[in-house]
Amino acid sequence: MQGSLTVEDRSRLTATGVIDVESFDNETVILITQLGTLFIKGSNFRINRLNVDIGEIMIEGDLDSFQYSDSYGGKARGSLLSRMFK
Numbered sequence: 001m002q003g004s005l006t007v008e009d010r011s012r013l014t015a016t017g018v019i020d021v022e023s024f025d026n027e028t029v030i031l032i033t034q035l036g037t038l039f040i041k042g043s044n045f046r047i048n049r050l051n052v053d054i055g056e057i058m059i060e061g062d063l064d065s066f067q068y069s070d071s072y073g074g075k076a077r078g079s080l081l082s083r084m085f086k
Contacts, residue, residue, distance in 0.1 A: 011062065015059070019031075020032040031057065035068060038067070048060050
């Protein structure tokens, strides 16, 4: 498993090891990564670069927090809505 996070000035986050973007809006980004699900919270988000072929994303905006879930293995678990209505 591999992946990295780089945060610059709380306004730019670059992540590698990205498998899929599960959800994205102005205040929350949910990424499926090789190291688990990554939740990014803040405001005014923009995806400036996304390359799923190499597993890299760059997000700009006002970063407040980011947190990995406890699930590992890089397997997508279905969409957010499908998990909510199980």
